Amino acid sequence: MTIPSIVGAGLIVIGAGLGIGRIGGSAMDAIARQPEASGKIQTAMLIAAALIEGIGFAALFAA
Amino acid sequence: MYKISLVKFLTLLMFSLTFTVNAQHGDNEENHGSAMRPEGDIKTEIKEYIEHHLLDSYDFSLYSYETDEGKHEYVGFPLPVILVDNGLKVFSSSKFHHGETLAEVDGNYYKVYHNKIYKTDAQGTITYDEAHDPTNVKPLDFSITKNVFFIICISLFMIFMFVRMGKSYKNGMPTGFGRFMEPIILYIRDDIAIPNIGKKHYKKYISYLLTVFFFVWIVNLLGLTPVGINVTNNIAVTFALAIITYILTTFTANKNYWKHIFWMPGVPVPMKIILAPIELLGTFIKPFSLMIRLYANITAGHIVLMSIIGLMFIFKNWVGSPLSFALATMLGILELLVAALQAYIFTMLSALYFGSAVEEHDDH
Numbered sequence: 001m002t003i004p005s006i007v008g009a010g011l012i013v014i015g016a017g018l019g020i021g022r023i024g025g026s027a028m029d030a031i032a033r034q035p036e037a038s039g040k041i042q043t044a045m046l047i048a049a050a051l052i053e054g055i056g057f058a059a060l061f062a063a
Numbered sequence: 064m065y066k067i068s069l070v071k072f073l074t075l076l077m078f079s080l081t082f083t084v085n086a087q088h089g090d091n092e093e094n095h096g097s098a099m100r101p102e103g104d105i106k107t108e109i110k111e112y113i114e115h116h117l118l119d120s121y122d123f124s125l126y127s128y129e130t131d132e133g134k135h136e137y138v139g140f141p142l143p144v145i146l147v148d149n150g151l152k153v154f155s156s157s158k159f160h161h162g163e164t165l166a167e168v169d170g171n172y173y174k175v176y177h178n179k180i181y182k183t184d185a186q187g188t189i190t191y192d193e194a195h196d197p198t199n200v201k202p203l204d205f206s207i208t209k210n211v212f213f214i215i216c217i218s219l220f221m222i223f224m225f226v227r228m229g230k231s232y233k234n235g236m237p238t239g240f241g242r243f244m245e246p247i248i249l250y251i252r253d254d255i256a257i258p259n260i261g262k263k264h265y266k267k268y269i270s271y272l273l274t275v276f277f278f279v280w281i282v283n284l285l286g287l288t289p290v291g292i293n294v295t296n297n298i299a300v301t302f303a304l305a306i307i308t309y310i311l312t313t314f315t316a317n318k319n320y321w322k323h324i325f326w327m328p329g330v331p332v333p334m335k336i337i338l339a340p341i342e343l344l345g346t347f348i349k350p351f352s353l354m355i356r357l358y359a360n361i362t363a364g365h366i367v368l369m370s371i372i373g374l375m376f377i378f379k380n381w382v383g384s385p386l387s388f389a390l391a392t393m394l395g396i397l398e399l400l401v402a403a404l405q406a407y408i409f410t411m412l413s414a415l416y417f418g419s420a421v422e423e424h425d426d427h
Binding site: 047053057058060 | 254258352355356359360363404407408411412415
């Protein structure tokens with residue numbers, strides 16, 4: 001493990017964290033506005049979060 | 064009354080197993096580190112231990128310890144090794160003595176080197192090329208390894224459990240375990256399969272979705288127990304699961320699906336030509352991301368959990384143990400959630416891909 005790869009992985013993890021945070025926050029907003037659609041929102045949220053998570057893990061393994 | 068207590072008992076069992084896995088890992092490292100080694104050594108040893116934990120192996124050993132005479136003692140049992148090398152060679156993995164000795168079968172010598180079986184001469188020499196990769200002959204390996212053994216066990220357990228559950232529906236109401244599982248199965252049908260695949264086609268896929276959900280879930284949960292060898296942190300297993308999803312998507316796809324890949328309707332012709340290779344690549348990327356996601360999530364969870372337990376042996380003061388115990392307990396509970404979540408996401412995305420494969424034109 002070299003220092004640039006560690007820094008790069010860290011940056012990507014920060015990005016992925018921000019991304020998942022935004023997804024979660026937006027989902028909260030959406031549920032607050034339309035509580036009756038919470039099931040659908042949760043599903044969409046989980047799928048989007050899973051896709052971003054995949055990138056994060058790819059970065060971790062590349063590092 | 065009896066049924067409620069059964070569910071309670073199972074929940075309790077699940078939780079207690081998670082706690083014992085921590086204790087188990089802790090015990091192991093304590094045994095390894097007990098020989099009063101310097102600090103740097105313990106760090107590399109913990110690293111090696113984690114790497115070893117994530118690997119598949121040819122025998123099933125619960126734990127090993129060093130006796131007073133400095134000999135390694137292993138608690139566990141050997142599994143059969145099956146090699147194809149000028150005919151079928153079947154022998155017990157106890158011949159390897161946990162990788163410490165050569166195995167001699169019909170005049171051929173085999174050696175375990177970095178968890179792979181190589182054919183060697185009687186002295187067990189391994190030759191290397193420039194990149195330090197062994198150049199010895201690697202016979203075709205169909206061994207019942209630890210992971211294969213566990214997959215067989217879990218499959219048998221699932222067949223037994225679900226056949227019994229299905230039979231309990233003959234008298235109308237399900238009994239016992241069926242009542243616990245029914246909501247989960249209904250959830251997969253009503254909230255995963257039907258919305259994503261559509262009412263018309265979901266019946267074709269529901270059996271696969273249910274199987275893959277329960278398989279991944281049970282495997283992930285058993286991976287958190289001390290005896291359970293985590294199967295989903297072997298990339299070959301998740302590869303096989305993803306390949307099944309890929310094959311099902313590809314071979315049940317209708318004309319509309321292929322039209323959307325090779326000749327996307329509703330866009331100009333130059334765009335159609337650009338989109339075709341991208342869409343074709345996309346069909347491979349989808350199962351690939353399924354494979355990586357499950358593998359990476361479970362592996363990362365285990366590495367972090369074991370590193371936190373390893374903290375105890377690095378700190379070696381009163382801060383270390385409570386800290387690592389608290390963190391490991393929290394993470395253990397989180398891992399229970401991740402186990403279910405990954406099974407859910409795998410099923411969900413599979414359903415999404417199946418849905419895109421059978422989508423009719425007027426569904427837009």
